Amino acid sequence: MKKLLKIMLIALCTILTVLVVFVASVYVVNLISNEREQGKIEDYGQKVLVDGKQMNVLIQGDGKETIVLLPGYGTASPVLDFKPLVKELSPYYRVVVIEPFGYGLSDDTDKARTSQNIVDEIHECLQKLNIKKYTLMGHSIAGIYGLEYVNQYEKEVQAFVGIDTSVPKQETDELPVSSLQLLHQSGFYRLIVKMNPDQLVMxxxxxxxxxxxxxxxxxxxxxxxxxxxxxxxRNNFKNAQRLHFPKKLPIVFYLADQTEKETPNWKPMHEELLKHVDHGKVVTFKGGHYLHHTKSKEIADDVREFLSNNERSR
Structure with a gap:
């Protein structure tokens, strides 16, 4: 019996040692990789001083009209994420891609990410760039911030274009932020991505x-x-429920049919936002949530037609 217990104890200690070494190795590899990658990240765009911090912006194209692009939640690099769409739009418009604080090459911030603060910062950025008239075009969560934005700066915004954008009445799930941050800091997020690279949407x-x-x-x-x-x-979505798009503002929503299948009333909720709008429409494309990855040409073509047809109303 003593011999058996001794063998079991040795086996348990061996397993624990292997686990500790494995976890430590994952952590150290992640630290070293993070340090090395800092020097490999390439600069792009230009920096604009906003609220005392640096906000990164890319401006491409020389068109007379301006389109401002806003990213969906958690986009690692809005400039690179929007690259196919910018390529299609920039021959006809001046395209401005804004990387909010905490995104892309912009600074991080400890200021609460309320819709109001985000809107204030985006507007300050555009003011610093001397951009006075523009079409606001956003993906996903930008639908919530965009709704707040156009109500505050209706005289500046000439149209709103949503790419599978969030709507105030949709269900919102709470992210396990602390657990995900621990996963990242421990290095296991890097390990998971290495084992399954396809989970990064590009x-x-x-x-x-x-x-x-x-x-x-x-x-x-x-x-x-x-x-x-x-x-x-939750607070940002709840606060957005009090808002409506301005009656005279042209609105177009590009929705993904996969999102329609997964989210109850996805199209009707967008159509409801257009009830009191003079010039609005909903277009559905086959594809997933990141339509600007797969349907950039189709979106750009339709945007050109839509903005041209509604130029008088603006």
Whole structure:
């Protein structure tokens, strides 16, 4: 019996030692990788001083009209994520991609990520760039911030374009922020991505750009800004329920049929937002939530037609 207990104790200690070494190795590899990647992240765009911090912005194209692009939640690099869409829009418009604090190459911030603060910062950025008239175009959560924005700056915004955008009455799930941050800080998030690279949603871009998106994903994953944004989801959605799109503002929503299948009343909820709008429509494309990855040409073509047809109303 003593011999058996001794063997079991040795086996248990061996297993525990292996686990400790494994966990420590994952943690150390992640630290070293993070340090190395800092020097490999390539600069792009330009910095704008907003609320005492640096906000990164890319401006491309020389068109007379301006389109401002806002990202969905947690996008590692809005500039690189919107690359296919910018390519399609920039021959006809001046395209401005804003990377909110905590995204892309912008600074992080400890200021609460309420819709009001986010809207204030985006507007300050555009003011600093001397951009006075523009179409606001956003993906996913930008539908909530965009609704707040157009109500505050109706005289500046000429149209709103939503890419499978969030709506105030949709159900919102709470993210386990602390657990996900621990997963990231421990290095296991990097390990999971290494084992299953396809879980990182990326546009169809070259390998070098994909590598940059991957490094920025590890750098920005649930940083202070994104963690605060997740904590403010419910309040931001609830506060948006009091708002309506301005009657004279042209609105177009591009929805993904996969999201329609997964989310109850997805299309009707968007149609409800257009009830009191003079110029609005909903277009459904086959594809997933990231339509700007797969339908950038179709979206750009329809945007050109929509904005042209509604130019008088603006």
């Amino acid at each position: 546009p169809k871009v070259d390998d070098q750009t994909k590598a940059q998106i991957k490094m920025l994903t590890f750098r920005n994953f649930l940083d202070e800004s994104q963690a605060s944004e997740a904590d403010n989801f």
